[in-house]
Amino acid sequence: MSHLNARFRLDYPGFRFDVDCAFPLEGTVAVFGVSGSGKTTLLRCIAGLSPVASGFLAFGREIWQDDAHRTFVSIEQRRVGIVFQEARLFPHLNVEHNLTYGMKRTPPSQRRMTFDQVSELLGLTAFLQRRPHQLSGGEQRRVAIGRALLTSPQLLLMDEPLVSLDQERKKDIFPFIRRLNQELGIPVLYVTHDLNEIVQLARHVVLMKRGNVVATGPIQEVFARQDLSMLVESNILGAVIETRIAGHEPQFGLTRVDFLGRSLFIPQESLPIGATLRIQIPACDVSLTMDPPTASGSMLNVLEATIVDIGPSSRNGYAVAVKLDAGCPLLAMITRKSLQRLKLTIGQTVHASFKAVALGV
Amino acid sequence: MDWASLWLTMQLAGVTVAVLLVVGTPLAWWLSCTKSRARTLVEAVVALPIVLPPTVLGFYLLVALGPHGPIGGPWKALTGSALSFTFTGLVIASTFYSLPFVVQPLQGAFEAVGTKPMEVARSLRASKLDAFFTVVSPMALRGYVSALVLGFAHTLGEFGVVLMVGGNIPGVTRVLSITIYDHVESLEYTQAHVLSATLLIVSFLMLTIVYTVNRRLPVNVS
Known part of the structure; x- marks a missing residue:
């Protein structure tokens, strides 16, 4: 099984982000910690959105960042899908064109999901012609997830993607995120501060505190670790x-x-x-x-x-x-x-x- | 004769705005996202034509564009003709003169869009250029409309710079505002009235269109 290896260091005034962790690229890996612990920073470093962070990043055998050899693979070449904390839909495009924005830019040979498949699974078919501002917060999240999925990413990064959804809608989306792993083999890195989501979705957890990774491992082991x-x-x-x-x-x-x-x-x-x-x-x-x-x-x-x-x-x-x-x-x-x-x-x-x-x- | 100068003015404003969009867009984008210390310096240079008397700007441009100037010299060596007192020279001069009226609205619009949509587009496999044209620019549409109209209208009304750089050659450099000045000098108030009213109405209409369009555009960034 391939792993993701990450070592990053980034100094902010009064805060040092310094992580060194590895986790399997299989299933859902949860990045867990209170707000301000550096979860989103870790996600942005892995995505390639924080080029100022110094470090090393390997996705399986692919080296995405290696400062010693001046290697930095640009974000669009990493083939990661990102679901941001706010849905961040494009306001000038309707739902359908938001969904197809990334799909059109993905070579057909790399596509592993069809438009119909994704829009049905996320329940988007009813409002494909609407504009983002006409959708509820939950609907916007689903469109954002679908938009990232349609690029058939080799790693999906989700930054608290369900934070504004009600319990019912979360229940609807959980099985779908599990199926990403099981049916499509897309590993998911899932940033959250909600323990429920971890227990329901993740097999592996990266526990963060004040800019550091304090523990990683299967959730059964990490949450039963008394030393924590x-x-x-x-x-x-x-x-x-x-x-x-x-x-x-x-x-x-x-x-x-x-x-x-x-x-x-x-x-x-x-x-x-x-x-x-x-x-x-x-x-x-x-x-x-x-x-x-x-x-x-x-x-x-x-x-x-x-x-x-x-x-x-x-x-x-x-x-x-x-x-x-x-x-x-x-x-x-x-x-x-x-x-x-x-x-x-x-x-x-x-x-x-x-x-x-x-x-x- | 008067309609020739009106047509010439329209041509000048149209070409100038086209040049300004090409030059001003990357400049405005750079200003909106750079952390470089040169930023304030560049911003000051861009804003200079707002505060500088047009005759001062025109004087420097005349020197620069003249057959021995740093721009006009190489141009003459290359093409065989000087830039001063030509239509091309006027376009170059107007580009400097109207630069802030295009760059500033664009910069403001890009700053309002912010860096987040660009990040999203790049995570969706768009290159920087692709993301700029398909996401940032449409979201900054209001800025483009303002830049276009302000740049055009401002070039329509220029007088001092044109007089210094272009002179008063009918059909080549004699623009509307200079024609009006000539009419007034010769006490031809009727013709001056007609041209002035034309310029007034055109300017008023254009600004009305900007404000209407900006209110109705579908994209609301905030």
Whole structure:
């Protein structure tokens, strides 16, 4: 599998952007961080829109930037599609001509998607003749995604493309972005500060903070990494698990999902039985008890788990990250006081109870 | 005779505006996006004809375009004729004279468009030139309309520069404003009235068209 290797450095007044990262060119790779962490800068460097950044960039075997050899491949030759934060549609062209702008400039031999395919999948056929200012924000985003797709890019860069969409429309677009990977093999670099979007879309995450990449890896690993508790807000950490819909309990508004032979309850989902669903168990929502739960407890989701590792402290100092093995990695943030009171040690068996949420679906 | 000078004036303004669009567009684009320190200097030079008395500008141009001047000299060596007191000389002089009236509206329009549409177009595989003509220019259409009309109207009314560089040769360099001046000198007020009114109405109509078109153009950049 080919990788993207990026090393960039760029000095702003009072802010240094300095990254060194590599990630596989497969599926959706999420670039995650709070605003101002340098996510968009990384995306612009990869696109070739920040020629002032010094560094090195390799897309598989293609060298896109190498300052040591004065190599800089211009943006139109990198064959990347970009979906910008604002839709940035051309105001003087109608939707159809916005969509075909890049397609016309893509040699037919490189085209892998047809106009009809894209406009139907994104639901654009109804307003092809309209002007951008006659569209809603969500419709503009979809046109922008379609416009970038129609250049059949070898890498799609998306800078918070769903930020103004409602949940319903996001749900409609998620499967389409997944299909970009699965059916067309277009890798997507997806900048977002929305955890839901990552859990739903990405396999791999690049975690950024203050201009640096603090972690990269598969999302199951990165979000369960307890050592990150010192670096990032603890509410983004937590195990991500792949589950299957096992049944619905509409009278309680719950859905039962199975994973590794166990059952969990989450707020009701509309997905059919048998469908797969990724859920996150946020570390700060996991509580630990020594005794097995009794019928008198209110927690529905309880897993027996072994303590694998303890610490370090969270950023605010009063909590510690406890790494557990419940058949899958699990992460819990508990107070240091509780840690001492329960006398938790590595290797000990505890019971983890939590509220699980299916994010963003 | 009067209609010949009207026709000549129209020709001069038309050719000058055409030259100015070719020269002024890249200059305005460069000014709108450069971070070079030379920018303020170039902007000042472009704006000079607004503040300089036309006779001063005309005097320098006469010297430059004359048979021994830095422009007129090589031109004479190349073509065998001087530039001063010719139609070509007038076009060159008018180009300098009306430069700010074309460059400034264009620069403003390009600045309003900004760099983002260019980035989008380039990510959609357009070269810089392609992106400029298919995205930036249509979005800056109002700027072009203003530049075109202001440049044309300003050239129509020029007097001092023409008199210095072109003189008063019927059918070659005698433009409308000079004809009017001649009529007034000879106390031919009727002819002066006719020509002045023509110029007034044409100028008024053109400016009205600019403001109307600019209000109705589909592209609203902001």
